[in-house]
Amino acid sequence: MTETIRLAQVGIGYWGKNLLRNFAAIDGVEIAMACDQRESILAGVANQFPGVQTTSIYEDLLGSPDVDAIVIATETPQHAPLAEQALRAGKHVFVEKPMAQTSDDARTLVQLAADRDLRLMVGHLLLYHPAFRFVEDLVRGGGLGDVYYLYSQRVNLGIVRKQENAFESLAPHDISLALQFIDAAPVGVSANGAAYLQPGVQDVVFATIHFEGGKMANLHTSWLDPHKIRKVTVVGSRKMAVIDDVAASEKVRLYDKGVDVSRAGYADYVEAMTLRSGDINIPKITMTEPLRMECEHFVDCVRRGATPRSDGQNGLAVVEIMEAANKSLATGGILVPIRSGTD
Structure with missing residues (x-):
């Protein structure tokens, strides 16, 4: 018989409602409690999920013996404090991205989870997206060759935030992917951006993550753009891949393109380079809802005592890069070294 996992959730806003819906639909999951400061939200939860206890007091979740794990889907500044209390x-804790706003807070969460043998999982949704998983498997199997660099665009008109800039709001997705696709340690970040709508809150950010061996990832994030783009391009020595999450179909395209280099017998190095432009392949990928897969993974990890794919260490690595990017933004785009989680 499957062990029932009893969940409580704090934060039932725009994204929190999607989390609650998916967790409630999983076999062997009981939504024990829901917490939010807005009475109208709690009334809606009680109507949609009869039997779920609602409260505006977070401590009710912490003290309940009927709660095994807490899902945190509040505003970003509350993520780390609420996760630490839980x-x-x-x-056990599922916390939306980013898990914290500082690497020190993220390290505290990682250490607490380890000391207490609790599952700590961060909502890096794209790590559970079938299209991105397909390309990741291709990268790990050598299908693209040596990955040189990648670049991403995550832009749209809105949603404009007040408590975090566009990079903090949007970049965790692509940072988590870069860490999976590039087989090298990140060493520094340089970032430039501008605040047009609110003083001190950047609406557009261009950031470059520098990795060992000269590899890099360039990230363009904005909530002030005429286009909705969710695209990642991965450039390897053998092939190149483009992942377009906005596309209704054909979310992945593989390009048999590259530059082949033959060093033997050539006096001129340029003459040793041959441009290669082959077929474009569109693989068939069976799509399932990434959020459902993410929620099921958390429940399975709690049930089995397994380490989540997007665990606290993964979340910490993302926060370290975000922290370095914000320091670079504040200092005119200088290269800021990344403070390693092992330091």
């Missing part, structure tokens, strides 16, 4: 109360 871990100290002995609860």
Whole structure:
């Protein structure tokens, strides 16, 4: 018989409603409690999920013996404080991205989870997206050759935030992918951006993550753009891949393109380079809802005591890069070294 996992969730806003819906649909999951500061939201939860206890007091979740794990889907500044309280109360934690706003806070969460043998998972949704998983498997199997660099665009008109800039709001997705696709340690970040709508809150950011061996990832994030683009391009020595999450179909295109270099017998190095432009392949990928897969993965990890794919260490690595990017933004785009989670 499948062990029932009893969940409580704090934060039932725009994204929190999607999380609650997916967790509630999983076999062997009981939504025990829901917490939000807005009475109208709680009334809606009670109507949609009869039997779920609702409260505006977070401590009710922490002290309940009927709660095994807490899902945190609040505004970003609350992520780390609420997650820390939950871990100290002995609860497994799913926390939306980013897990914290500082690497020190992220390290605290990682250490607490390890000390108490609790599952800590971060909502890096694209790590559970079938199209991105397909390309990741291709990269790990050598299908693209040596990955040189990647670049991403995550832009749209809105949603404009007040408590975080466009990079903090949007970049965690692509940072998590870059860490999976590039087989090298990140060493520094340089970033430039501008705030047009609110003082001190960048609406557009261009950031470059520098990795060992000269590899890099360039990220363009904005909530002030005429186009909705969710695209990642991965350039390898053998092939190149483009992932377009906005496309209704054909979300992945593989390009048999590259530059072949033959060093033997050539006096002129340029003459040793041959441009290669082959077929474009569109693989068939069976799509399932990434959020459902992410939620099921968390429940499975809690049930089996397994390490989540997007665990606290993965979340910490993302926060370290975001922290370095914000320091670079504040200092005119200088290259800021990344403070390693092992330091």
